[in-house]
Amino acid sequence: MKSQNQNTNLSTLILKKLITPSVFVFLVMSVFSATTFKFWINWGGAGVPFTNDVDQYYSYLIAQFIHHDFSFHFNHVYWLVETPTHLYVPKVTMGLSLLYLPFFVLADNIAYAFDFDALGYSAPYSWCLHFGSIIYVLIGVWYSRKSLLLFFNEWVATISIVIIFFGTNLFYYTFKESEMPHSYLFFLFSLFIYHVLKWRQTSKTKYIYYFSLIAGLVALIRPTEILILLFPLLIYVSNITELKERLIEIKNLKWKLIVAIFCFFLPLIPQFIYWKIFTGQFLFFSYGNREGFYFTDPQFYNVLFGWRKGWFIYTPLMLFAIIGLTMMFFKRRDLFYSIFLYFIINLYLISCWWDWGFGGAFGMRALVQSYAFLIIPLAFFINWVFTIHRKKIMTILLGLIFISTSVFFCATNMYQTYLMKNNLFHWDSMTKDAYFYTLFNAKKIDRIYLETLFKHPNYENLLTGKRDE
Numbered sequence: 001m002k003s004q005n006q007n008t009n010l011s012t013l014i015l016k017k018l019i020t021p022s023v024f025v026f027l028v029m030s031v032f033s034a035t036t037f038k039f040w041i042n043w044g045g046a047g048v049p050f051t052n053d054v055d056q057y058y059s060y061l062i063a064q065f066i067h068h069d070f071s072f073h074f075n076h077v078y079w080l081v082e083t084p085t086h087l088y089v090p091k092v093t094m095g096l097s098l099l100y101l102p103f104f105v106l107a108d109n110i111a112y113a114f115d116f117d118a119l120g121y122s123a124p125y126s127w128c129l130h131f132g133s134i135i136y137v138l139i140g141v142w143y144s145r146k147s148l149l150l151f152f153n154e155w156v157a158t159i160s161i162v163i164i165f166f167g168t169n170l171f172y173y174t175f176k177e178s179e180m181p182h183s184y185l186f187f188l189f190s191l192f193i194y195h196v197l198k199w200r201q202t203s204k205t206k207y208i209y210y211f212s213l214i215a216g217l218v219a220l221i222r223p224t225e226i227l228i229l230l231f232p233l234l235i236y237v238s239n240i241t242e243l244k245e246r247l248i249e250i251k252n253l254k255w256k257l258i259v260a261i262f263c264f265f266l267p268l269i270p271q272f273i274y275w276k277i278f279t280g281q282f283l284f285f286s287y288g289n290r291e292g293f294y295f296t297d298p299q300f301y302n303v304l305f306g307w308r309k310g311w312f313i314y315t316p317l318m319l320f321a322i323i324g325l326t327m328m329f330f331k332r333r334d335l336f337y338s339i340f341l342y343f344i345i346n347l348y349l350i351s352c353w354w355d356w357g358f359g360g361a362f363g364m365r366a367l368v369q370s371y372a373f374l375i376i377p378l379a380f381f382i383n384w385v386f387t388i389h390r391k392k393i394m395t396i397l398l399g400l401i402f403i404s405t406s407v408f409f410c411a412t413n414m415y416q417t418y419l420m421k422n423n424l425f426h427w428d429s430m431t432k433d434a435y436f437y438t439l440f441n442a443k444k445i446d447r448i449y450l451e452t453l454f455k456h457p458n459y460e461n462l463l464t465g466k467r468d469e
Contacts, residue, residue: 022145022158029141029165033134033174040175041130042421048126052360054179057096058129061104062120070274081286083279091286094271095221099184103132133178140187141165143194144375150197151335152379156386159406160379164371167317167410169363172417181221182368188218189228189372196232205256208232212263220267224349225369227342234338242334290463291354298351299467303364307432308457309356314363314416317409321374324381332380339373346370355462360427362420429454 019027043049050058059078060070067074072088080088104120107128111118141161148157164170173182192214199207211232219226233250237243250257275284304311312319325343328336350356350366358366385402389395416439419425424438424445434453438445458466 021154022149022161025158025162026138026142026145029161030138033138037130037134037175040417040421042176042423043126048121049130049177049179050121050126053092054177056090056092057179057181058100058120059090059092060094060097061100065104065108066118066120071278081288083284085278085280087278089275089278089284089286091288093220093223093286094274095217095267096179096181096184098217098220098267098270099136100129100132100179103128130178133183134174136187137170137174137178137183140183140190140372143190144372147190147194147197148375148379150201151376152383156379156383159382159403160375163317163320163378163406163410164375167406167413168315168368168371169365169413169417170368170371171413172362172420173365173368176362176417176421180365182365185218185221185225185369186372188214188221189369192218192228193231193372196235199232200236205253208253208256208260209263212260213266216264216267219264220271224346227346227349230342230345231338231373234341236334237337238333293349293352294354294465294467295352297465297467298348299356300347300351303347303351303356306357307435308428308430308455309358309361309364311364311367313435315413317406317413318371318374318378320381321378324377324379324384325374327384328377328380335376339376342373343370354465354467355457355459356467357428357457362417362425362427424450426454429456431455 044051056079059072059076062076063070063072063074072078072080072090079091081091082088104125107124108118110116110124110128111122114124116122116124141164144164145157145161148160152160165174170183170186173180173186192211195207195211195214198204199211215226215229218228233246234243237246253260272282276282299306302308302310305313307313325336325340329340347367350358350364353366358364382402385398386395389398416425419438419442420427422442424442426434431453434450437450437453461467
């Protein structure tokens with residue numbers, strides 16, 4: 001009997017160690033995703049997620065596996081760009097197609113096994129890629145959790161992943177427009193950060209190869225995100241002397257550095273070969289002459305506070321991350337520079353892009369992937385809230401205020417996702433009046449009146465530099 005009790009106690013102890021608060025919450029997120037995913041979907045008249053940008057990212061798979069024609073001569077409307085060789089290539093790169101691939105193959109097998117249309121646009125393809133997108137985000141959340149636990153306790157990590165998942169527009173790009181690049185980049189960023197931290201923690205070279213390969217995939221999807229390489233350069237660097245030491249350390253890697261560079265370029269090689277065959281160039285700017293950056297006219301205010309897409313308007317909880325980042329300057333400068341420099345340069349580039357609102361979106365979608373970095377200062381702020389005061393009663397009071405605020409804005413974020421799903425928030429034309437009218441009148445909306453409150457951007461003006469709307 002005693003032995004049985006001991007075994008029971010041991011099993012309970014093991015279970016408690018395995019099912020920690022952050023693991024339990026992650027399991028809840030997974031169950032939530034599996035049981036509610038259909039509620040957030042609105043694929044409109046097309047009935048599939050393969051429209052607009054997603055259809056373009058997906059085009060490489062259709063070309064290769066369905067039509068066996070990378071010159072895109074088959075009958076489908078894609079955003080193709082004429083090349084110097086007078087052939088046509090997609091405007092977008094093949095990065096997302098590589099990440100779609102495992103779920104495309106699964107869908108293809110299901111389509112053939114159960115006699116669905118196997119041309120790439122039937123139900124198996126839609127659902128497999130949609131589920132795949134959600135899985136990628138959940139893996140990203142898991143790795144963000146693992147990174148946080150290198151610095152913070154279980155409860156801080158738990159609250160942080162809840163806020164990032166439910167309280168930001170990552171939620172929208174997990175469930176409503178899952179197949180867009182932001183969910184996939186969040187996944188890649190989370191893996192990248194974890195492996196960089198493990199490299200610094202263990203000094204094992206294998207982690208350099210891992211994060212270099214991941215960085216290559218990131219660059220293939222969105223070249224400007226090469227900025228993430230600032231993180232391994234600057235993490236745990238707090239002054240010029242330490243930066244010089246880091247540069248010497250990287251130089252002393254010698255042949256290992258060459259292998260890391262090869263790992264970085266490995267995911268890019270198929271794109272380079274494709275461009276060489278069809279454009280005559282290994283590097284080809286497929287966005288054409290009209291789209292580009294206005295480096296002397298950054299739209300910081302519009303990006304952060306504008307009613308059309310403003311980050312802090314539609315994702316106010318990220319203010320806590322910015323406060324945490326500011327606090328890190330004074331308390332953890334060795335972590336501050338690596339995150340701050342990535343964030344501020346990335347914000348500048350976003351603000352300088354000709355269409356700073358990035359077309360159809362919920363909030364500032366171009367910042368979604370950066371949450372993999374910003375979850376660290378967010379956790380820093382949360383940790384501060386629960387440790388600032390010595391008196392237990394004050395800690396409880398501050399904690400309750402913070403938790404109540406977070407729950408409110410998480411609920412607001414999910415409600416706004418619902419409004420986007422039902423086309424009550426406009427994808428590119430929101431104004432202050434439209435925002436508040438929709439927020440408080442969703443069940444009795446006058447759509448004709450609502451349309452008068454929208455301000456539709458003039459994209460021709462944006463292209464020519466008239467960008468402050």
